[in-house]
Amino acid sequence: MTRIGIIGGTGWLGSAIARRGIAEGVIDPARLWLSSRSPTEVPQGAHWTDDNATLIAESDLVVLSVRPAQFRQMQIDLQGRPALSVMAGVSATEIARATVTARIIRALPNAMADSGMSWTPYWATDQAEAPEIALTQSLFTACGTAERVEDEAQIDYAAALTGSGTAFPALFAQAMIDHAIAQGMPEDRAARAVLHLLTAASQQLQQGGESPAQVVKAFTDYAGTTAAGLNAMKAAGFTEAVHAGLSAAAEAAKP
Numbered sequence: 658m659t660r661i662g663i664i665g666g667t668g669w670l671g672s673a674i675a676r677r678g679i680a681e682g683v684i685d686p687a688r689l690w691l692s693s694r695s696p697t698e699v700p701q702g703a704h705w706t707d708d709n710a711t712l713i714a715e716s717d718l719v720v721l722s723v724r725p726a727q728f729r730q731m732q733i734d735l736q737g738r739p740a741l742s743v744m745a746g747v748s749a750t751e752i753a754r755a756t757v758t759a760r761i762i763r764a765l766p767n768a769m770a771d772s773g774m775s776w777t778p779y780w781a782t783d784q785a786e787a788p789e790i791a792l793t794q795s796l797f798t799a800c801g802t803a804e805r806v807e808d809e810a811q812i813d814y815a816a817a818l819t820g821s822g823t824a825f826p827a828l829f830a831q832a833m834i835d836h837a838i839a840q841g842m843p844e845d846r847a848a849r850a851v852l853h854l855l856t857a858a859s860q861q862l863q864q865g866g867e868s869p870a871q872v873v874k875a876f877t878d879y880a881g882t883t884a885a886g887l888n889a890m891k892a893a894g895f896t897e898a899v900h901a902g903l904s905a906a907a908e909a910a911k912p
């Protein structure tokens with residue numbers, strides 16, 4: 658198995674990738690090195706260091722999983738080894754300059770990697786080679802579903818749409834819960850009701866064969882209570898609010 662090093666490997670995302678990779682048999686813990694500021698969350702059998710040069714020497718593929726501002730303060734030389742970046746808003750050009758490699762893959766998972774449910778797009782430079790591309794596909798299949806995309810701009814946009822996206826349904830859920838509480842429903846029941854609803858509705862959208870647009874149209878045409886709610890939400894600027902949020906996230910994710 659390929660020797661893998663994860664810089665930032667005990668952080669939120671880095672540790673999720675390590676755990677899922679080991680659990681799904683893509684990573685051999687004996688061939689895994691993690692670096693970070695402190696040795697928490699090190700899987701059994703894996704190696705930890707606070708020295709990135711040691712990690713690089715022990716790795717055939719180096720995953721970059723530090724925050725963008727932390728990356729901009731790092732001095733590393735991959736000496737031509739492939740880099741797999743999960744950083745939002747750090748371009749391949751910037752990575753190449755800072756790490757001395759042209760073999761770069763950029764992937765954009767989300768916080769659901771930990772539970773094996775991330776949709777992860779990835780993009781590779783022309784210099785990236787088949788083994789690291791295949792390993793990227795396997796690593797992010799271990800974290801959910803992986804999909805190669807044709808151009809780097811799609812990775813930057815994915816940081817907003819799906820990379821940040823796990824918190825957007827949470828915002829919608831909280832808005833519904835707050836409304837139910839204001840109508841007198843006990844908080845725990847409101848949370849149960851709304852989370853059950855959103856889980857069931859998501860599963861239905863995945864498996865039911867109807868697109869989101871078809872579901873909205875069917876209920877609008879029915880002209881009952883749901884239509885009253887949908888029409889009022891749209892009139893109050895629901896779509897515009899969602900688009901403004903995605904645009905702001907996309908702007909923040911621009912290299």
Ligand SMILES: NC(=O)C1=CN([C@@H]2O[C@H](COP(=O)(O)OP(=O)(O)OC[C@H]3O[C@@H](n4cnc5c(N)ncnc54)[C@H](O)[C@@H]3O)[C@@H](O)[C@H]2O)C=CC1
Nearest residue numbers: 665667668669670693694722723724725727744745767768
């Ligand atoms: N958390 C998420 O849901 C997602 C995160 N990302 C990207 O993943 C990257 C990592 O994010 P998180 O895991 O959330 O951050 P985090 O703050 O949880 O983890 C960062 C890790 O890097 C370590 N670190 C900092 N400076 C270092 C250095 N010089 N050398 C070695 N290790 C160092 C820290 O000790 C920490 O363990 C970010 O660039 C972010 O944009 C992308 C998609 C989703």
Ligand SMILES: O=C(O)[C@@H]1CCC=N1
Nearest residue numbers: 745767816820821822
């Ligand atoms: O919120 C963030 O900055 C990170 C990167 C993309 C998703 N989460």
